[in-house]
Amino acid sequence: MQNKEYLMIPGPTPVPQNVLNAMSHPMFGHRTPRFAEMHKDIISKLQKVLQTRDDIFILTSSGTGGMEAAAANTITPGDKILTLVCGKFGERWSELGRRYGAEVIEENFTWGKPVNTDRVKELLNQHTDIKAVFATLNETSTGVINDIETLGSIISDTPALLVVDAISGAGGIEVKTSDWNIDILVTGSQKAMMMPPGLAVITVSQDAWKVIEKNNSPCYYFDLLKARKSSEKYNTPYTPAISLFVGLNAALDMLLEEGMNNVYTRHKVLRDAVREAANALGLQLMAAAEYASPTITSIYAPSGIGADDIRSTLKQEFGISFAGGQAQLKNKIFRIAHMGYTGKMDIITAISGLEMALSRAGYPVELGLGIQAAEKVFLRGQK
Amino acid sequence: MQNKEYLMIPGPTPVPQNVLNAMSHPMFGHRTPRFAEMHKDIISKLQKVLQTRDDIFILTSSGTGGMEAAAANTITPGDKILTLVCGKFGERWSELGRRYGAEVIEENFTWGKPVNTDRVKELLNQHTDIKAVFATLNETSTGVINDIETLGSIISDTPALLVVDAISGAGGIEVKTSDWNIDILVTGSQKAMMMPPGLAVITVSQDAWKVIEKNNSPCYYFDLLKARKSSEKYNTPYTPAISLFVGLNAALDMLLEEGMNNVYTRHKVLRDAVREAANALGLQLMAAAEYASPTITSIYAPSGIGADDIRSTLKQEFGISFAGGQAQLKNKIFRIAHMGYTGKMDIITAISGLEMALSRAGYPVELGLGIQAAEKVFLRGQK
Numbered sequence: 001m002q003n004k005e006y007l008m009i010p011g012p013t014p015v016p017q018n019v020l021n022a023m024s025h026p027m028f029g030h031r032t033p034r035f036a037e038m039h040k041d042i043i044s045k046l047q048k049v050l051q052t053r054d055d056i057f058i059l060t061s062s063g064t065g066g067m068e069a070a071a072a073n074t075i076t077p078g079d080k081i082l083t084l085v086c087g088k089f090g091e092r093w094s095e096l097g098r099r100y101g102a103e104v105i106e107e108n109f110t111w112g113k114p115v116n117t118d119r120v121k122e123l124l125n126q127h128t129d130i131k132a133v134f135a136t137l138n139e140t141s142t143g144v145i146n147d148i149e150t151l152g153s154i155i156s157d158t159p160a161l162l163v164v165d166a167i168s169g170a171g172g173i174e175v176k177t178s179d180w181n182i183d184i185l186v187t188g189s190q191k192a193m194m195m196p197p198g199l200a201v202i203t204v205s206q207d208a209w210k211v212i213e214k215n216n217s218p219c220y221y222f223d224l225l226k227a228r229k230s231s232e233k234y235n236t237p238y239t240p241a242i243s244l245f246v247g248l249n250a251a252l253d254m255l256l257e258e259g260m261n262n263v264y265t266r267h268k269v270l271r272d273a274v275r276e277a278a279n280a281l282g283l284q285l286m287a288a289a290e291y292a293s294p295t296i297t298s299i300y301a302p303s304g305i306g307a308d309d310i311r312s313t314l315k316q317e318f319g320i321s322f323a324g325g326q327a328q329l330k331n332k333i334f335r336i337a338h339m340g341y342t343g344k345m346d347i348i349t350a351i352s353g354l355e356m357a358l359s360r361a362g363y364p365v366e367l368g369l370g371i372q373a374a375e376k377v378f379l380r381g382q383k
Numbered sequence: 384m385q386n387k388e389y390l391m392i393p394g395p396t397p398v399p400q401n402v403l404n405a406m407s408h409p410m411f412g413h414r415t416p417r418f419a420e421m422h423k424d425i426i427s428k429l430q431k432v433l434q435t436r437d438d439i440f441i442l443t444s445s446g447t448g449g450m451e452a453a454a455a456n457t458i459t460p461g462d463k464i465l466t467l468v469c470g471k472f473g474e475r476w477s478e479l480g481r482r483y484g485a486e487v488i489e490e491n492f493t494w495g496k497p498v499n500t501d502r503v504k505e506l507l508n509q510h511t512d513i514k515a516v517f518a519t520l521n522e523t524s525t526g527v528i529n530d531i532e533t534l535g536s537i538i539s540d541t542p543a544l545l546v547v548d549a550i551s552g553a554g555g556i557e558v559k560t561s562d563w564n565i566d567i568l569v570t571g572s573q574k575a576m577m578m579p580p581g582l583a584v585i586t587v588s589q590d591a592w593k594v595i596e597k598n599n600s601p602c603y604y605f606d607l608l609k610a611r612k613s614s615e616k617y618n619t620p621y622t623p624a625i626s627l628f629v630g631l632n633a634a635l636d637m638l639l640e641e642g643m644n645n646v647y648t649r650h651k652v653l654r655d656a657v658r659e660a661a662n663a664l665g666l667q668l669m670a671a672a673e674y675a676s677p678t679i680t681s682i683y684a685p686s687g688i689g690a691d692d693i694r695s696t697l698k699q700e701f702g703i704s705f706a707g708g709q710a711q712l713k714n715k716i717f718r719i720a721h722m723g724y725t726g727k728m729d730i731i732t733a734i735s736g737l738e739m740a741l742s743r744a745g746y747p748v749e750l751g752l753g754i755q756a757a758e759k760v761f762l763r764g765q766k
Binding site: 005007009011012013014015020021023024025026027028029030032060061062063064065068071072095096099100101188190196197198217218219220221222237238239240241242243244321 | 396397398409413446455484579604605
């Protein structure tokens with residue numbers, strides 16, 4: 001019992017036992033009808049989850065590998081790209097753009113706020129030669145969700161592609177990939193998809209293919225043209241992580257059985273419970289309600305108390321892991337992930353641990369007040 | 384029972400049940416002392432298996448990702464490299480070299496024979512500006528093992544690096560990475576390492592670092608300088624495939640418990656049994672004994688019988704998978720892998736299936752003769 005652990009970090013997230021069991025399936029060849037059939041099955045399930053009719057590829061890599069595939073296959077040295085940065089993960093697009101020789105227009109927005117879409121419109125009017133806009137659905141470092149639908153509608157009036165990092169969102173936050181005009185969407189397995197890390201998923205629109213076909217970046221392992229060729233027979237260019245594919249298939253079945261609308265509602269209810277609890281405890285939330293992420297909530301530590309001290313007590317005394325702040329937010333905030341295989345009682349655990357850790361740190365907390373607020377949200381039902 | 388399967392292909396290979404079970408461990412964070420400790424443990428075990436004091440990195444990708452890491456981090460456009468090709472996998476080094484802008488001197492040797500090391504010496508004398516030589520330990524497409532020790536001793540007299548693809552060998556064939564002067568060795572998890580696919584392993588020597596430090600290829604996910612920085616704290620730059628790391632740790636324990644010398648002997652005995660059986664059945668082996676791979680054996684189908692017909696009968700009637708021939712060898716040979724979690728009775732299964740499939744194809748086979756030859760090898764003991 002002493003070792004019982006509660007993962008509330010933004011990846012890896014808890015994996016359901018039946019997905020873990022599925023992954024312990026004996027090996028089978030990947031150049032077989034059996035693999036191809038499973039692969040086809042997974043892709044058709046992903047098309048439902050990601051709401052797209054576009055091509056989908058599953059890469060054996062972390063989500064960053066998927067981001068590199070997106071950047072490397074679209075950027076030709078000298079291309080002008082626009083990266084929209086409102087936190088640490090947005091910066092990754094700029095880094096990748098520079099690696100592949102792009103002229104990067106990096107537009108920074110205040111951390112803790114979303115991308116201002118009017119400003120994006122202005123920039124696109126100003127630079128009519130922007131080839132692609134790189135955005136983040138859910139900025140994990142701050143807990144802010146961006147309005148990708150509006151971005152998509154703005155960008156679709158221009159020749160630019162829209163590339164979206166949806167790594168910590170897809171599967172827990174609704175994304176209408178096709179309807180929102182997302183040309184390339186990237187996600188990873190270990191976040192809201194209820195899977196261990198090791199797979200990235202990437203969608204590619206017809207417009208994106210036109211750009212990719214002209215590209216000749218050196219990248220080999222992440223070459224999407226090779227992936228497209230292999231996928232004609234539901235094959236992969238290089239050996240796939242077979243166990244993780246089997247697990248992903250099982251995880252997608254669970255998501256679709258729950259029903260994606262129920263999944264999205266569940267995430268919002270969990271977010272609301274965390275936010276109400278934080279308010280009840282007198283803590284300051286980083287993101288305002290209208291753009292608060294359904295999968296992760298950033299909370300400021302009370303003044304005079306280090307966020308990392310709270311995290312350390314939580315881990316050592318109660319086995320609960322929260323994420324810390326990154327870069328300028330280090331030791332100032334803690335982040336509670338509520339994505340993937342997470343339910344109401346996981347939030348109760350997190351909030352109760354938080355109350356006790358705050359108390360240990362000398363913060364005047366009325367024990368049970370945060371729990372009361374969370375419970376009220378849950379009793380309101382599936383609002 | 385009808386679905387019982389026998390994998391004799393060169394990856395994925397059978398995975399021991401306790402490794403499969405280990406992988407169904409619940410998730411834990413990768414930015415934790417727990418992960419770091421496991422990571423450190425794995426690296427120290429890999430140093431024993433690969434006989435190296437060099438840095439080791441574990442990448443979440445297939446083996447090809449490891450090969451790309453080796454090529455991308457060492458090649459600067461315009462560099463002259465030498466690739467030694469004696470089969471399909473050797474060709475991959477040339478492709479990677481060209482992608483990264485190298486001037487590739489591709490030296491081809493007859494498929495089914497090893498690289499001629501005297502010829503390599505000549506080429507190195509002729510081109511004193513070769514920056515790196517890319518070789519293959521075990522050419523999986525033909526079942527031939529190359530003399531890396533001699534190559535290493537030749538190349539160590541020159542400024543060139545030696546980069547070795549050991550994907551289908553390491554863990555089943557002895558490789559003395561440091562003593563043989565291998566600067567970069569790449570391997571994958573799903574071959575002799577008794578693991579599912581999804582991890583690549585790469586070693587980097589001090590001489591290799593000098594080259595890598597000056598390199599500025601765009602590659603991001605496979606950036607070895609980033610990997611080195613993270614590894615100071617036994618961390619990884621991007622989220623690792625945690626379940627596969629847990630599995631690799633368990634698989635390495637099994638290898639080290641068996642004892643690497645016993646592991647290498649086991650592979651040679653299995654090879655000898657397959658070869659003796661093929662001889663007894665009147666079949667022609669592709670590789671001569673002195674350079675026959677301990678992990679995979681290529682056998683010509685009898686004239687007039689398609690190798691793929693034999694494979695098809697084996698699969699459909701007996702659940703046994705052999706690999707086929709690639710490129711010019713398609714339908715001419717079949718390949719029996721005997722690597723990783725494979726023992727004597729697996730070879731008996733393979734040979735018995737082969738006898739029956741040959742019989743079905745109308746080849747005059749005395750049933751049991753191949754088995755007799757294999758059994759004789761086994762009865763000779765651990766020779």
